Amino acid sequence: MSEPEHDGEQSFISHLVELRERLLKAVAAVLLVLLALMPFANKLYGWLALPLIRHLPQGGTMIATEVASPFLTPLKLAFFVALFIAIPFVLYQLWAFVAPGLYRHEKRLAVPILVSSVILFYIGCAFAYFLVLPAVFAFMTGIAPAGVAVTPDIGRYLDFVLMLFLAFGLCFEVPVVLVILVALGLVTPEQLAGSRRYAIVGAFAIAAVLTPPDVLSQTMLAVPMCLLYEVGIFGARTFARPAPAPTDPASGA
Template identity: 65%
Template sequence: MTDAGLDSERPLIAHLLELRSRLLRGAAGLLLALACLLPFANRLYALLAQPLLDKLPKGGQLIATQVASPFFAPMKLAFFAALMVAMPWLLYQAWAFVAPGLYKREKRLALPLLASALALFYAGCAFAYFLVLPMVFGFLARVTPAGVAMMTDISAYLDFVLVLFLAFGLSFELPVALVILALLGWVTPAQLREGRGYAVVGIFVVAAVLTPPDVVSQLMLAIPMCLLYEAGIIAAAMVAPRQPGDGVDAG
């Protein structure tokens, strides 16, 4: 192989080694978070189950319909919690890998977008836990027919709650998505304002698909998304290239 060929391969090998290093560091951080949380897996599950237990009649409890559920359900929750805890570290590793190839303006925009996306995802999960779950379980407890006891399986409950967390966490990323679309030039703030009516309809459709089949959780997702859409318009108008007719006014 010629010297020119060797010189062309060196940058690729260096990038692959850097990628391996970042992946190993990210995996090590995730494993460390998991090791710290595993001893508290049962406490984490008890905390997660509290919104439902608060709405059950006195003496109500969750049940395990499978032999291994009392072991695997808390372990699954501990892994999800470790992923949430380690997410800033994982994003930092991804940022450290791609940042050297970005321009200064791209770096100035990418870092706030990453931080905003992470904060909005956490906010969506917290919104689901503190507001949505108590309202949903309160509604379901009120409409439960007489003579029927709510006895939810712990694995089914965990899957239900995690789906809600992901639905609300990802839905709260709407402003970041709108800002990225505006920065790419795919939409303008004026177009976002003009398409507000279609966006509201789409938001309610998405809320109906992502949430359980009850009106409470659908409204609890759709209403914040409508507000976040308006916030996304304002943020897009602040960072997107100026176009004729664009302005900060959201009217």
């Protein structure tokens, strides 16, 4: 085996070892947070269920239709909360792994993108919890036919809320996506501004798919997406520039 090939193989193996270490650190962080949260799993679920419980009829309760649900459902929630809390550290491990191979201009753009994407995801989840969930459950419990007892299952409720959190968290990433597209040179801010009408239609179409079948929750997702689209255009004009032709990282470009 020639020396360059040997060096290349050693470099590949060292990258795999580093990736393994980064992944283990990320998993360990999630597990540590999970262990800290496990004693409070039931309280976390009670906090998560508040938007629904406040709109249940007088004397209404939630139910568990499976034998293990009272234990597994709060534990599942604790895991997702642990992941939610640890995600900045997980992303830092990802950044520490890929940063040495990036060009200087890519590093300048990547850091604000990572930070803003985490913040926007958190804002999207908070928006869903404090504004959307109360409105959705007020609507759902209000239209229940007479004589029908509203007693949601705790497992189904958790799945529904997590899906809504994910939908809002991802949809709030619109500005980050637009800045990345402009930075890669795939579109220009002017093209994005010219496609505003299509973006509005697309926002309402996405909201119709991701939210419950009521106009209120669909509007509460579509309108922020439209506003964030404008924020993304502004951010693309301010921060993003088409990437220059790549040069050797060793040259310091």
